[in-house]
Amino acid sequence: MDELEEVQYKPIPVRTLLVEMKDLSELMIDLAYSAALFNSPELAEDVLELERKVDNLALLLKMNVMIAARDAKDAKDLLGVSLVSSAADRISDAAADIAYIVLRGIGIHPIVREVFKRVEERLGRFKVESNSILAGKKLRELRLASRIGVDVIAIRRGREWIINPKGGDEILKGDILIARGSHLGIEELGKLARGTLKELED
Amino acid sequence: MDELEEVQYKPIPVRTLLVEMKDLSELMIDLAYSAALFNSPELAEDVLELERKVDNLALLLKMNVMIAARDAKDAKDLLGVSLVSSAADRISDAAADIAYIVLRGIGIHPIVREVFKRVEERLGRFKVESNSILAGKKLRELRLASRIGVDVIAIRRGREWIINPKGGDEILKGDILIARGSHLGIEELGKLARGTLKELED
Structure with missing residues:
Protein backbone atom coordinates (compact mmCIF):
# COMPACT_ATOMS: atom_id res chain seq x y z
CA MET A 1 0.00 0.00 0.00
CA ASP A 2 1.22 3.50 -0.80
CA GLU A 3 2.00 5.92 1.93
CA LEU A 4 -0.76 8.40 2.53
CA GLU A 5 -0.14 11.61 0.65
CA GLU A 6 -0.05 14.87 2.51
CA VAL A 7 -3.09 16.91 1.59
CA GLN A 8 -2.14 20.20 -0.03
CA TYR A 9 -4.66 22.93 -0.51
CA LYS A 10 -5.24 23.69 -4.17
CA PRO A 11 -7.83 26.15 -5.43
CA ILE A 12 -10.11 23.90 -7.48
CA PRO A 13 -13.72 24.78 -8.30
CA VAL A 14 -16.02 23.00 -5.85
CA ARG A 15 -18.20 21.91 -8.79
CA THR A 16 -15.27 20.07 -10.40
CA LEU A 17 -14.44 18.29 -7.14
CA LEU A 18 -18.03 17.26 -6.49
CA VAL A 19 -18.63 15.93 -10.01
CA GLU A 20 -15.44 13.90 -9.74
CA MET A 21 -16.42 12.51 -6.33
CA LYS A 22 -19.86 11.50 -7.56
CA ASP A 23 -18.49 9.87 -10.73
CA LEU A 24 -15.77 8.04 -8.82
CA SER A 25 -18.10 6.77 -6.11
CA GLU A 26 -20.48 5.37 -8.72
CA LEU A 27 -17.66 3.74 -10.66
CA MET A 28 -16.38 2.24 -7.41
CA ILE A 29 -19.68 0.51 -6.68
CA ASP A 30 -19.58 -1.15 -10.11
CA LEU A 31 -15.93 -2.12 -9.68
CA ALA A 32 -16.52 -3.48 -6.18
CA TYR A 33 -19.46 -5.63 -7.32
CA SER A 34 -17.37 -7.00 -10.18
CA ALA A 35 -14.42 -7.60 -7.87
CA ALA A 36 -16.69 -9.70 -5.64
CA LEU A 37 -18.35 -11.48 -8.55
CA PHE A 38 -15.10 -12.48 -10.26
CA ASN A 39 -13.06 -12.68 -7.06
CA SER A 40 -10.61 -10.28 -8.70
CA PRO A 41 -7.86 -8.78 -6.53
CA GLU A 42 -6.92 -6.36 -9.36
CA LEU A 43 -10.38 -4.83 -9.41
CA ALA A 44 -10.44 -4.76 -5.62
CA GLU A 45 -7.09 -2.90 -5.56
CA ASP A 46 -8.47 -0.41 -8.06
CA VAL A 47 -11.38 0.22 -5.72
CA LEU A 48 -9.03 0.89 -2.79
CA GLU A 49 -6.90 3.22 -4.86
CA LEU A 50 -9.97 5.16 -5.92
CA GLU A 51 -11.12 5.29 -2.32
CA ARG A 52 -7.93 7.12 -1.41
CA LYS A 53 -8.58 9.48 -4.31
CA VAL A 54 -12.12 10.17 -3.10
CA ASP A 55 -10.87 10.76 0.45
CA ASN A 56 -8.39 13.25 -0.92
CA LEU A 57 -11.03 14.99 -3.02
CA ALA A 58 -13.30 15.18 0.04
CA LEU A 59 -10.58 16.96 2.02
CA LEU A 60 -9.82 19.34 -0.86
CA LEU A 61 -13.53 20.05 -1.19
CA LYS A 62 -13.85 20.80 2.51
CA MET A 63 -11.00 23.30 2.30
CA ASN A 64 -12.37 24.96 -0.83
CA VAL A 65 -15.85 25.20 0.69
CA MET A 66 -14.41 26.84 3.83
CA ILE A 67 -12.61 29.43 1.80
CA ALA A 68 -15.61 30.06 -0.45
CA ALA A 69 -17.95 30.75 2.48
CA ARG A 70 -17.65 34.40 3.51
CA ASP A 71 -20.77 34.80 5.64
CA ALA A 72 -23.67 32.92 7.19
CA LYS A 73 -25.67 32.88 3.97
CA ASP A 74 -22.79 31.41 1.97
CA ALA A 75 -22.27 28.85 4.70
CA LYS A 76 -25.89 27.75 4.58
CA ASP A 77 -25.88 27.63 0.77
CA LEU A 78 -22.76 25.50 0.76
CA LEU A 79 -24.07 23.08 3.38
CA GLY A 80 -25.84 21.03 0.72
CA VAL A 81 -22.61 20.74 -1.26
CA SER A 82 -20.76 19.53 1.79
CA LEU A 83 -23.50 16.99 2.63
CA VAL A 84 -23.45 15.56 -0.90
CA SER A 85 -19.70 15.31 -0.74
CA SER A 86 -19.85 13.38 2.53
CA ALA A 87 -22.52 11.08 1.07
CA ALA A 88 -20.26 10.32 -1.93
CA ASP A 89 -17.40 9.70 0.49
CA ARG A 90 -19.47 7.20 2.47
CA ILE A 91 -20.62 5.44 -0.71
CA SER A 92 -16.98 5.09 -1.67
CA ASP A 93 -16.15 3.69 1.79
CA ALA A 94 -18.94 1.13 1.38
CA ALA A 95 -17.49 0.08 -1.98
CA ALA A 96 -14.09 -0.32 -0.32
CA ASP A 97 -15.67 -2.59 2.32
CA ILE A 98 -16.87 -4.86 -0.48
CA ALA A 99 -13.39 -4.83 -2.04
CA TYR A 100 -11.89 -5.94 1.30
CA ILE A 101 -13.97 -9.12 1.12
CA VAL A 102 -11.87 -10.11 -1.87
CA LEU A 103 -8.51 -8.86 -0.60
CA ARG A 104 -8.73 -10.30 2.88
CA GLY A 105 -9.55 -13.73 1.50
CA ILE A 106 -12.91 -13.81 3.23
CA GLY A 107 -14.14 -15.75 0.26
CA ILE A 108 -17.05 -15.08 -1.98
CA HIS A 109 -20.04 -16.86 -0.51
CA PRO A 110 -22.37 -18.23 -3.23
CA ILE A 111 -25.04 -15.86 -1.95
CA VAL A 112 -22.85 -12.83 -2.59
CA ARG A 113 -21.99 -14.09 -6.04
CA GLU A 114 -25.64 -14.64 -6.80
CA VAL A 115 -26.58 -11.14 -5.65
CA PHE A 116 -24.03 -9.48 -7.92
CA LYS A 117 -24.53 -11.82 -10.87
CA ARG A 118 -27.94 -10.46 -11.61
CA VAL A 119 -26.40 -7.55 -13.47
CA MET B 1 -42.52 10.31 10.93
CA ASP B 2 -43.71 6.81 11.80
CA GLU B 3 -42.78 5.20 15.03
CA LEU B 4 -39.96 2.75 14.69
CA GLU B 5 -41.24 -0.78 14.33
CA GLU B 6 -40.11 -3.43 16.69
CA VAL B 7 -37.87 -5.87 14.89
CA GLN B 8 -39.28 -9.37 14.95
CA TYR B 9 -37.20 -12.32 13.93
CA LYS B 10 -38.59 -14.03 10.86
CA PRO B 11 -36.85 -16.93 9.11
CA ILE B 12 -36.16 -15.44 5.65
CA PRO B 13 -33.48 -16.76 3.31
CA VAL B 14 -30.37 -14.60 3.64
CA ARG B 15 -30.14 -14.46 -0.16
CA THR B 16 -33.61 -12.89 -0.40
CA LEU B 17 -32.74 -10.27 2.22
CA LEU B 18 -29.42 -9.37 0.60
CA VAL B 19 -30.87 -9.06 -2.92
CA GLU B 20 -33.57 -6.79 -1.54
CA MET B 21 -31.05 -4.64 0.34
CA LYS B 22 -28.87 -4.25 -2.73
CA ASP B 23 -31.81 -3.39 -5.00
CA LEU B 24 -33.25 -0.94 -2.49
CA SER B 25 -29.95 0.82 -1.83
CA GLU B 26 -29.40 1.31 -5.56
CA LEU B 27 -32.93 2.59 -6.07
CA MET B 28 -32.42 4.98 -3.15
CA ILE B 29 -29.37 6.58 -4.74
CA ASP B 30 -31.38 7.29 -7.90
CA LEU B 31 -34.32 8.61 -5.90
CA ALA B 32 -32.09 10.78 -3.73
CA TYR B 33 -30.35 12.33 -6.74
CA SER B 34 -33.72 13.06 -8.31
CA ALA B 35 -35.06 14.47 -5.04
CA ALA B 36 -32.11 16.90 -4.98
CA LEU B 37 -32.37 17.73 -8.67
CA PHE B 38 -36.10 18.50 -8.61
CA ASN B 39 -36.16 19.69 -4.99
CA SER B 40 -38.93 17.13 -4.42
CA PRO B 41 -40.00 16.46 -0.83
CA GLU B 42 -42.12 13.48 -2.00
CA LEU B 43 -39.08 11.72 -3.47
CA ALA B 44 -37.05 12.63 -0.40
CA GLU B 45 -39.71 11.12 1.89
CA ASP B 46 -39.68 7.95 -0.23
CA VAL B 47 -35.92 7.73 0.33
CA LEU B 48 -36.34 8.02 4.09
CA GLU B 49 -39.07 5.40 4.14
CA LEU B 50 -36.86 3.03 2.17
CA GLU B 51 -33.98 3.75 4.51
CA ARG B 52 -36.07 2.45 7.41
CA LYS B 53 -36.87 -0.63 5.32
CA VAL B 54 -33.19 -1.23 4.63
CA ASP B 55 -32.35 -0.79 8.32
CA ASN B 56 -34.97 -3.35 9.13
CA LEU B 57 -33.71 -5.78 6.50
CA ALA B 58 -30.17 -5.34 7.83
CA LEU B 59 -31.29 -6.35 11.33
CA LEU B 60 -33.26 -9.32 10.02
CA LEU B 61 -30.26 -10.38 7.97
CA LYS B 62 -27.97 -10.17 11.00
CA MET B 63 -30.32 -12.43 12.98
CA ASN B 64 -30.69 -14.94 10.15
CA VAL B 65 -26.92 -15.02 9.61
CA MET B 66 -26.36 -15.69 13.33
CA ILE B 67 -28.78 -18.57 13.29
CA ALA B 68 -27.36 -20.00 10.05
CA ALA B 69 -23.79 -20.07 11.40
CA ARG B 70 -23.23 -23.30 13.33
CA ASP B 71 -19.45 -23.37 13.52
CA ALA B 72 -16.31 -21.39 12.78
CA LYS B 73 -16.33 -22.34 9.10
CA ASP B 74 -19.92 -21.21 8.61
CA ALA B 75 -19.11 -18.00 10.45
CA LYS B 76 -16.19 -17.24 8.16
CA ASP B 77 -18.20 -18.10 5.04
CA LEU B 78 -21.01 -15.82 6.11
CA LEU B 79 -18.70 -12.91 6.95
CA GLY B 80 -18.75 -11.74 3.32
CA VAL B 81 -22.54 -11.74 3.33
CA SER B 82 -22.60 -9.65 6.47
CA LEU B 83 -20.03 -7.18 5.07
CA VAL B 84 -22.02 -6.71 1.85
CA SER B 85 -25.14 -6.14 3.89
CA SER B 86 -23.45 -3.47 5.97
CA ALA B 87 -22.11 -1.82 2.79
CA ALA B 88 -25.65 -1.70 1.35
CA ASP B 89 -26.86 -0.26 4.64
CA ARG B 90 -24.27 2.50 4.51
CA ILE B 91 -25.08 3.30 0.88
CA SER B 92 -28.70 3.67 1.92
CA ASP B 93 -27.69 5.98 4.81
CA ALA B 94 -25.73 8.12 2.36
CA ALA B 95 -28.80 8.37 0.11
CA ALA B 96 -30.84 9.44 3.14
CA ASP B 97 -28.30 12.19 3.85
CA ILE B 98 -28.91 13.55 0.37
CA ALA B 99 -32.67 13.40 0.94
CA TYR B 100 -32.27 15.44 4.14
CA ILE B 101 -30.83 18.30 2.09
CA VAL B 102 -34.26 18.64 0.50
CA LEU B 103 -36.36 18.03 3.62
CA ARG B 104 -34.46 20.30 5.95
CA GLY B 105 -34.74 23.19 3.51
CA ILE B 106 -30.99 23.45 3.15
CA GLY B 107 -31.65 24.43 -0.43
CA ILE B 108 -30.28 23.00 -3.59
CA HIS B 109 -27.11 24.86 -4.42
CA PRO B 110 -26.67 25.31 -8.20
CA ILE B 111 -23.54 23.16 -7.94
CA VAL B 112 -25.52 20.22 -6.53
CA ARG B 113 -28.15 20.61 -9.21
CA GLU B 114 -25.49 20.66 -11.86
CA VAL B 115 -23.83 17.53 -10.53
CA PHE B 116 -27.06 15.54 -10.61
CA LYS B 117 -28.36 16.98 -13.87
CA ARG B 118 -25.75 15.22 -15.91
CA VAL B 119 -27.82 12.05 -15.85
Missing part, protein backbone atom coordinates in the same frame (compact mmCIF):
# COMPACT_ATOMS: atom_id res chain seq x y z
CA GLU A 120 -26.85 -8.08 -17.19
CA GLU A 121 -23.85 -6.19 -18.36
CA ARG A 122 -20.37 -7.35 -17.62
CA LEU A 123 -17.37 -5.34 -16.60
CA GLY A 124 -13.92 -6.05 -18.03
CA ARG A 125 -10.47 -4.86 -17.01
CA PHE A 126 -7.68 -5.24 -19.54
CA LYS A 127 -4.14 -4.04 -19.96
CA VAL A 128 -3.30 -2.66 -23.40
CA GLU A 129 -0.23 -4.54 -24.58
CA SER A 130 2.26 -2.87 -26.89
CA ASN A 131 1.22 -4.97 -29.88
CA SER A 132 -2.47 -4.10 -29.42
CA ILE A 133 -4.18 -2.23 -32.25
CA LEU A 134 -5.91 -0.12 -29.59
CA ALA A 135 -2.64 1.59 -28.58
CA GLY A 136 -2.28 5.07 -30.01
CA LYS A 137 -5.93 5.31 -31.08
CA LYS A 138 -8.50 7.80 -29.92
CA LEU A 139 -11.75 6.36 -28.59
CA ARG A 140 -13.61 8.24 -31.31
CA GLU A 141 -11.70 6.37 -34.06
CA LEU A 142 -12.34 3.00 -32.45
CA ARG A 143 -16.12 3.36 -32.18
CA LEU A 144 -16.21 0.45 -29.75
CA ALA A 145 -19.83 1.07 -28.75
CA SER A 146 -21.25 0.66 -32.25
CA ARG A 147 -18.81 -2.02 -33.33
CA ILE A 148 -18.60 -4.42 -30.41
CA GLY A 149 -21.12 -2.95 -27.96
CA VAL A 150 -18.74 -1.96 -25.20
CA ASP A 151 -18.29 1.34 -23.45
CA VAL A 152 -14.93 2.25 -21.90
CA ILE A 153 -15.93 3.72 -18.54
CA ALA A 154 -12.45 4.40 -17.19
CA ILE A 155 -8.82 4.38 -18.25
CA ARG A 156 -6.15 3.86 -15.63
CA ARG A 157 -2.76 5.22 -16.63
CA GLY A 158 -0.28 4.50 -13.88
CA ARG A 159 -1.69 6.42 -10.94
CA GLU A 160 -3.87 8.64 -13.10
CA TRP A 161 -7.47 7.79 -13.83
CA ILE A 162 -9.58 9.12 -16.69
CA ILE A 163 -13.19 8.59 -15.68
CA ASN A 164 -15.88 8.53 -18.38
CA PRO A 165 -13.31 9.20 -21.13
CA LYS A 166 -14.45 11.21 -24.15
CA GLY A 167 -13.99 10.50 -27.87
CA GLY A 168 -10.89 12.65 -27.99
CA ASP A 169 -9.10 10.63 -25.30
CA GLU A 170 -6.31 8.44 -26.62
CA ILE A 171 -5.49 4.91 -25.50
CA LEU A 172 -1.81 4.35 -24.80
CA LYS A 173 0.07 1.10 -24.43
CA GLY A 174 0.23 0.05 -20.81
CA ASP A 175 -3.17 1.63 -20.07
CA ILE A 176 -5.68 -0.39 -18.10
CA LEU A 177 -9.11 -0.18 -19.70
CA ILE A 178 -12.23 -0.66 -17.65
CA ALA A 179 -15.19 -1.30 -19.88
CA ARG A 180 -18.81 -2.31 -19.61
CA GLY A 181 -20.79 -4.24 -22.19
CA SER A 182 -22.20 -7.52 -23.36
CA HIS A 183 -20.35 -10.68 -22.46
CA LEU A 184 -19.20 -11.17 -26.07
CA GLY A 185 -18.14 -7.57 -26.56
CA ILE A 186 -16.07 -7.60 -23.40
CA GLU A 187 -14.36 -10.81 -24.50
CA GLU A 188 -13.53 -9.21 -27.84
CA LEU A 189 -12.11 -6.10 -26.18
CA GLY A 190 -9.89 -8.37 -24.07
CA LYS A 191 -8.47 -9.99 -27.19
CA LEU A 192 -7.92 -6.60 -28.82
CA ALA A 193 -6.10 -5.32 -25.72
CA ARG A 194 -3.90 -8.40 -25.44
CA GLY A 195 -3.09 -8.16 -29.14
CA THR A 196 -4.46 -11.58 -30.06
CA LEU A 197 -7.18 -10.01 -32.20
CA LYS A 198 -5.85 -7.60 -34.78
CA GLU A 199 -8.87 -6.04 -36.38
CA LEU A 200 -12.17 -4.43 -35.57
CA GLU A 201 -14.97 -5.24 -37.98
CA ASP A 202 -17.66 -2.73 -38.83
CA GLU B 120 -29.42 11.57 -19.27
CA GLU B 121 -32.45 9.66 -18.14
CA ARG B 122 -35.10 11.23 -16.01
CA LEU B 123 -36.96 9.78 -13.10
CA GLY B 124 -40.67 10.39 -12.65
CA ARG B 125 -42.97 9.76 -9.69
CA PHE B 126 -46.70 9.68 -10.38
CA LYS B 127 -49.84 8.70 -8.52
CA VAL B 128 -52.25 6.54 -10.53
CA GLU B 129 -55.63 8.28 -10.37
CA SER B 130 -58.83 6.27 -10.49
CA ASN B 131 -59.68 7.43 -14.02
CA SER B 132 -56.25 6.43 -15.36
CA ILE B 133 -56.16 3.76 -18.06
CA LEU B 134 -53.12 2.28 -16.25
CA ALA B 135 -55.23 1.16 -13.27
CA GLY B 136 -56.02 -2.55 -13.34
CA LYS B 137 -53.48 -3.34 -16.07
CA LYS B 138 -50.49 -5.64 -15.83
CA LEU B 139 -47.16 -4.15 -16.84
CA ARG B 140 -46.88 -6.81 -19.53
CA GLU B 141 -50.07 -5.59 -21.24
CA LEU B 142 -48.93 -1.97 -21.15
CA ARG B 143 -45.57 -2.55 -22.82
CA LEU B 144 -44.41 0.89 -21.65
CA ALA B 145 -40.78 0.27 -22.58
CA SER B 146 -41.43 -0.36 -26.25
CA ARG B 147 -44.29 2.13 -26.58
CA ILE B 148 -43.09 5.21 -24.72
CA GLY B 149 -39.57 4.26 -23.66
CA VAL B 150 -40.06 4.19 -19.91
CA ASP B 151 -39.28 1.53 -17.39
CA VAL B 152 -41.25 1.30 -14.14
CA ILE B 153 -38.52 0.69 -11.56
CA ALA B 154 -40.71 0.65 -8.46
CA ILE B 155 -44.35 0.67 -7.42
CA ARG B 156 -45.27 2.07 -4.04
CA ARG B 157 -48.58 0.76 -2.73
CA GLY B 158 -49.29 2.35 0.64
CA ARG B 159 -46.42 1.15 2.77
CA GLU B 160 -45.52 -1.72 0.45
CA TRP B 161 -42.91 -1.36 -2.26
CA ILE B 162 -42.54 -3.54 -5.34
CA ILE B 163 -38.98 -3.06 -6.56
CA ASN B 164 -38.13 -3.90 -10.18
CA PRO B 165 -41.69 -5.07 -10.86
CA LYS B 166 -42.18 -7.86 -13.39
CA GLY B 167 -44.57 -8.12 -16.36
CA GLY B 168 -47.11 -9.97 -14.25
CA ASP B 169 -47.35 -7.19 -11.66
CA GLU B 170 -50.57 -5.22 -11.82
CA ILE B 171 -50.94 -1.47 -11.41
CA LEU B 172 -53.75 -0.47 -9.04
CA LYS B 173 -55.39 2.89 -8.62
CA GLY B 174 -53.69 4.85 -5.87
CA ASP B 175 -50.30 3.28 -6.65
CA ILE B 176 -47.29 5.54 -6.90
CA LEU B 177 -45.20 4.66 -9.95
CA ILE B 178 -41.52 5.42 -10.04
CA ALA B 179 -40.22 5.22 -13.57
CA ARG B 180 -37.10 5.99 -15.51
CA GLY B 181 -36.90 7.02 -19.13
CA SER B 182 -36.57 9.77 -21.68
CA HIS B 183 -37.91 13.20 -20.80
CA LEU B 184 -40.80 12.81 -23.25
CA GLY B 185 -41.70 9.30 -22.16
CA ILE B 186 -41.78 10.32 -18.52
CA GLU B 187 -44.05 13.25 -19.36
CA GLU B 188 -46.41 10.90 -21.21
CA LEU B 189 -46.50 8.46 -18.30
CA GLY B 190 -47.43 11.35 -16.02
CA LYS B 191 -50.41 12.21 -18.23
CA LEU B 192 -51.48 8.56 -18.36
CA ALA B 193 -51.30 8.27 -14.57
CA ARG B 194 -53.25 11.49 -14.01
CA GLY B 195 -55.86 10.35 -16.52
CA THR B 196 -55.44 13.32 -18.87
CA LEU B 197 -54.14 11.03 -21.63
CA LYS B 198 -56.45 8.14 -22.39
CA GLU B 199 -54.60 5.99 -24.87
CA LEU B 200 -51.26 4.40 -25.52
CA GLU B 201 -50.24 4.33 -29.15
CA ASP B 202 -48.24 1.46 -30.60
